[in-house]
């Protein structure tokens with residue numbers, strides 16, 4: 001197979017730096033080898049730093065971001081319990097579906113696609129009895145909206161709920177600050193702002209969430225995602241549960257080292273600055289950005305496709321002429337918008353320049 005050079009500016013995966021690819025190709029060793037266990041411990045410690053937490057139960061699940069979502073819901077919800085889910089795009093909708101499949105009774109709070117969830121609407125829904133979980137997406141990749149999480153701890157408390165957050169596209173690109181925000185359960189993915197290949201889903205559970213987990217009345221519905229079992233491999237016992245994806249952990253370890261070498265604040269600033277440059281450039285080309293500036297997500301910009309422009313033809317041309325991948329629209333925005341990602345190693349001035357130049361040429 002010939003190697004394919006691509007520039008990844010879609011909704012993930014993002015460009016993977018050479019150091020991460022080198023780590024991925026290190027010789028495979030055993031998942032109980034002391035050298036590997038040290039790498040694993042370090043990766044967990046670095047994940048805590050990037051998540052902004054002291055949570056002991058912080059680990060990478062062996063599957064993509066959606067598996068992290070399933071992990072949070074199956075471990076915290078039991079059949080017949082109630083979940084309050086905020087939905088303003090694909091991923092909030094997926095949360096609701098996953099919660100229902102856990103046997104939960106789901107109450108939805110909707111906002112239009114391209115808008116943030118209104119905390120007042122959630123506070124109102126929270127007065128309708130008690131809930132086990134309040135689920136919300138931090139960075140809605142289907143629309144390019146960043147949700148301010150600060151009002152939601154108090155709302156979750158008002159209805160006795162655990163606060164469960166999707167940080168798949170925010171982790172490593174936008175501050176997540178678990179402990180400061182009082183988030184009880186969170187999941188992310190490796191292929192977005194961490195710039196590692198897809199395949200792992202970092203999750204973290206607060207002490208309160210761990211308590212809920214350890215006092216369940218019924219076993220977790222999924223054997224593979226059962227954190228009571230997985231926690232025994234990640235803890236001191238090192239009890240075999242499944243074979244850790246050793247090389248992916250090497251890659252994650254290196255990706256996290258790169259994040260921390262850059263520094264979290266510098267990394268967030270880089271994402272903001274490049275997003276602002278991209279957005280100015282897009283507007284200068286006469287393109288419309290449907291999401292209001294105050295809630296625009298730096299790692300992902302939604303662009304309205306101008307009337308009379310063929311969505312697929314433009315994206316095919318960018319790929320053929322420049323090896324450049326941008327994303328199409330999802331759900332309500334299918335065929336109506338492009339999604340341009342500036343995630344991790346893909347958030348650079350060179351990426352912005354290439355994308356603006358290529359789009360200008362393709363639109364002409």
Ligand SMILES: *Cc1c(COP(=O)(O)O)cnc(C)c1O
Nearest residue numbers: 064065066091139141168169189
């Ligand atoms: C990408 C994404 C997911 C799903 O992750 P996969 O790795 O594709 O399974 C979930 N939530 C959000 C917000 C995402 O952007």
